[in-house]
Amino acid sequence: MNVKNAIFGLVVSTIAVTSLASSGMEGQEAPDFALKSSSGENMRLSEYRGDVVMINFWATWCGPCRQEMPLLDELYARYQRVGFNLLGVNIDDDSNRAMKMIDELGVNFPVLFDARKEVSKLYAVDAMPVTVLVDREGKVRHVHHGYKPGYEEKYLDQIRTLLRE
Amino acid sequence: MTKTFFSLFATVALVSSMAAFAQDAAQMNAEMALAQAMSAEAAESESREQFRSLDQDVQTLKKEVLDLNRDLFLLEEELLFPANSQVAFFISMDVGEYFELDSVNLKIDGKEVANYLYTAREVDALIRGGVHRVHMANLKTGDHELIAIFTGKGPHVRDYRRGATVTIDKGIGAKYLELEITDRVRKQQPEFVIKEWE
Numbered sequence: 001m002n003v004k005n006a007i008f009g010l011v012v013s014t015i016a017v018t019s020l021a022s023s024g025m026e027g028q029e030a031p032d033f034a035l036k037s038s039s040g041e042n043m044r045l046s047e048y049r050g051d052v053v054m055i056n057f058w059a060t061w062c063g064p065c066r067q068e069m070p071l072l073d074e075l076y077a078r079y080q081r082v083g084f085n086l087l088g089v090n091i092d093d094d095s096n097r098a099m100k101m102i103d104e105l106g107v108n109f110p111v112l113f114d115a116r117k118e119v120s121k122l123y124a125v126d127a128m129p130v131t132v133l134v135d136r137e138g139k140v141r142h143v144h145h146g147y148k149p150g151y152e153e154k155y156l157d158q159i160r161t162l163l164r165e
Numbered sequence: 166m167t168k169t170f171f172s173l174f175a176t177v178a179l180v181s182s183m184a185a186f187a188q189d190a191a192q193m194n195a196e197m198a199l200a201q202a203m204s205a206e207a208a209e210s211e212s213r214e215q216f217r218s219l220d221q222d223v224q225t226l227k228k229e230v231l232d233l234n235r236d237l238f239l240l241e242e243e244l245l246f247p248a249n250s251q252v253a254f255f256i257s258m259d260v261g262e263y264f265e266l267d268s269v270n271l272k273i274d275g276k277e278v279a280n281y282l283y284t285a286r287e288v289d290a291l292i293r294g295g296v297h298r299v300h301m302a303n304l305k306t307g308d309h310e311l312i313a314i315f316t317g318k319g320p321h322v323r324d325y326r327r328g329a330t331v332t333i334d335k336g337i338g339a340k341y342l343e344l345e346i347t348d349r350v351r352k353q354q355p356e357f358v359i360k361e362w363e
Contacts, residue, residue, distance in 0.1 A: 034282040042267065042282040
């Protein structure tokens with residue numbers, strides 16, 4: 001009886017794990033998009049194929065985003081020369097607020113404006129911030145929902161691993 | 166002697182009566198044969214009529230089948246081959262001295278179907294002669310209104326927004342439309358032309 005229960009439990013947990021894994025974006029092709037950036041240029045994700053790309057969805061009203069962005073900017077400054085790119089995607093309705101916050105924080109990575117929320121829908125953004133890591137082949141490898149101090153260490157490890165591939 | 170005469174007379178009478186009978190019989194036979202022939206002819210004519218009417222029925226049926234087949238074929242062409250209902254929209258640029266393309270917005274029958282942002286690399290590719298398929302739609306046969314709105318930087322690096330409208334007459338078969346951005350040197354202005362590929 002115990003063996004039967006154990007097998008049943010194993011099957012149920014396997015199904016649950018499989019369905020969880022398949023519901024996420026990890027391993028899938030990163031949906032392509034083009035948005036206007038803070039510099040006025042239009043930027044398209046697929047033009048960064050061959051580089052490791054971090055897409056960071058943020059908003060001015062999000063406290064953790066304010067904490068996280070300067071740390072991401074440091075990563076960008078450090079690894080940009082070896083094929084790492086960071087695209088910050090702001091989801092505010094008013095891009096002026098976002099520009100103000102960028103100035104305040106003094107971040108240098110490109111910020112794109114998704115006022116129509118089309119890209120955040122593509123990436124099923126259901127929390128703030130959401131950080132997506134895309135590998136050199138254009139596949140989503142890691143998705144992080146929210147931010148807690150210490151996450152930057154995780155990002156660092158993952159970026160280094162992806163850059164080595 | 167009298168006896169002999171009597172028997173001769175009887176024989177002649179018999180022969181003549183037999184001949185008369187035979188004549189009657191022959192006449193009867195002929196009449197019967199005629200009647201038979203007439204009835205056969207009537208039957209034949211009747212059957213010919215029947216055959217003709219059957220033939221007409223078959224012909225009518227055949228025509229109906231052909232009509233139905235034609236209608237089905239047309240219906241099939243209109244509905245079952247999506248490739249035939251395809252309309253593709255291409256963007257191309259000629260020179261581009263008076264216009265720096267930023268985005269193209271396409272509306273078909275008032276509904277937005279594409280909003281494409283061009284990066285600097287993509288604009289460069291267009292200026293070098295590249296053609297970009299901006300949208301592919303499946304449209305029913307008939308007239309459709311296409312509105313293309315081009316935004317970018319116009320002469321003297323000013324924000325520029327221009328629209329072009331065209332009515333697409335969608336028939337059977339795929340349709341290809343080219344939205345071409347050209348320079349009008351005399352007016353020093355960009356020009357937006359919608360062309361249909363033959």
